[in-house]
Amino acid sequence: MPEHYRALQGFKDILPDEQPYWRLIEKTAIEVTELYGYRRIETPTVEETSLFSRTTGEGTDIVDKEMYSFNDRPDKEGRSANLSLRPEGTAGVVRAYLEHGMFQLAQPVKLYYLREPMFRHDKPQAGRVREHHQFGCEALGESDPAVDAEMIGLLFQFYISMGLSNLHVSLNSIGDRNCRPQYLERLKEYYLPLLDTCCDDCQVRFYKNPLRLLDCKEPQDQARIAGAPKIADYLCEPCREHFAAVKRYLDLYDVPYQLDPLLVRGLDYYTRTVFEVISTTSKQALNGGGRYDGLAEILGGKSTPGIGFGAGFERISLELKRQKVAPPPEAGPCAYVVYFGKSAEMKDAAVRIVAELRHAAIKTEMGYGDRSAKSQMKQANTSGSAYAILIGEDELAGGYVTVQDLRAGKELALEAKQIKVQRDALIDYLQKA
Ligand SMILES: [Zn+2]
Ligand SMILES: [Zn+2]
Structure with missing residues (x-):
């Protein structure tokens, strides 16, 4: 037996002194989601591995390297299911939406989850945690761009209500199944002669998930990314109209946004609108999200538009401290x-x-x-x-x-x-x- 137990690498105790920050995040999330008509859902921490590999996509780091997967104890017939600790929140919520027939309710169905643990076997040297906690929203069953703007507006109001400032939204459209394939062909044409000199990860991305070539953080590849064709120039007419409407409605919500033609999301099921909230001071993304109109179908449901975001408590808490936002103090005894x-x-x-x-x-x-x-x-x-x-x-x-x-x-x-x-x-x- 070890002499002193310690929490596992990448797993953290959330101590009492940290809790006021988490309470502020929770309280604000509940208040703001309520204003926008979102209702709370909790889904299990463990799901079948295929739920995540089918939706998140083979070829992404999450599925290939970062999932906590294990075989369950065998049932009476000796079969044992392969299970995973969830790496993200959307797949479970969409599974629940389909399983409980929520498509029969008035659409969109607007759901949020709060302080739910997510697990990723990240490289520890990145200083990242392997269990983190998320607040997230999902709006299912409606493709109206007003829903996109509403969700981004909700997210922005959430941050501002906690007392954060110096934030803006970074925005892009990554098209849909109509127009993205043509764009990806052009992107690959552009990258093919350069591929030998790209980083190892990009050589894999080229075949498995070319959109993520734009996501590479290696310095050697930045010039290539800057010169790559931009998806905004390849959107089909419906995608273009949708994106224009999202921007117009964001203006009506008074949300400050900047277009980022290189913003893509690492997950295959995203379509059209993608967004991140950026802290202007730290230049870091606090969180991101996007539309995923193709997801429900992958899970065997009928075509169901959806959009969502997830935001990590750990990262938000860091930003609150960085911006010196003091959470309400705990009351002393009377x-x-x-x-x-x-x-x-x-x-x-x-x-x-x-x-x-x-x-x-x-x-x-x-x-x-x-x-x-x-x-x-x-x-x-x-x-x-x-x-x-x-x-x-x-x-x-x-x-x-x-x-x-x-x-x-x-x-x-x-x-x-x-x-x-x-x-x-x-x-x-x-x-x-
Ligand atoms: Zn690269
Ligand atoms: Zn399109």
Whole structure:
């Protein structure tokens, strides 16, 4: 047995000091999605591996190298399913949409998921985590460009509502099954004579997923990317009209966007609108998303348009800290019960007061371990409590407690900070205070 267990590489504890940031993200996500009429969905962490390999696409790093896959225990017939921890949120939501017949509801069906763990076996040196948590939205069953703009507007409002600034949306259209094949032919024609000098990954992408050639981050390939044909010049008329409408509606939503002809998404099922939210200060993408009109069909459903995004809590939290956005502080206790003496009767009385106050929804603490009254008072002072509730022999005999105002200034005499309150009037007193 190891001497000290540690969390696995790439897996992180989310400690109490981090939680206020996560709470701010959660609260804002719930409020904003509500405004836009999205309803919450939770899907399982584990699905059949093929759900992800069919949708995310062979030839992407996620499927080829990064999925946590395993064979389940065999069933009675000895068959064992290959399962995966989900690497992303969309496939599970679309699976649920089809499985539960949500296509029979009024369309679009607008769904969101919150703080859901996602798993990718990323290279650890990239400083990335292997389990991260996502907030995401999916709108299914409607191809209207107003839905695209609405979703981007929602996402932008989410960031702004948390107090972030210096953001813009990066926007592109990657066409559809009508026009993208022609574009990919042109892209490959352009790359073919250059291929020998491209990075190893690009040599693979050329055959498996040519659109992702534009996604290469290797310095040696940047000049080639800059000179490559742009998909905007190859969009068919319906794609062109859709994209123009998305831009017009984004103006109506007051969302600042910039066109990025090189923006593509690493997943095969994306069509038309793709977007990222970029932090102008760090030049990094906070998250991205896009339209995926071909996805439901791949899963055996009938053709169903859809659009969505996923946003990682970890990355958002980093940006909140970078931009010095302070989440609302956690409330300190209202009362701290201090008892004098070690008699069982005295401690019972203290525990009873603590219980009564907590039952009355008053945040209360007490000293444990029969510490001296002096040491309890010290803890009461550092706890941030507004009041210390003192109980000693006199209080016990007289049916009252002494309430000491811990916020009163040091210059005040002790008697001026203390008042006697009858036991049965204590809750009332604290609630009014
Ligand atoms: Zn490359
Ligand atoms: Zn098209």
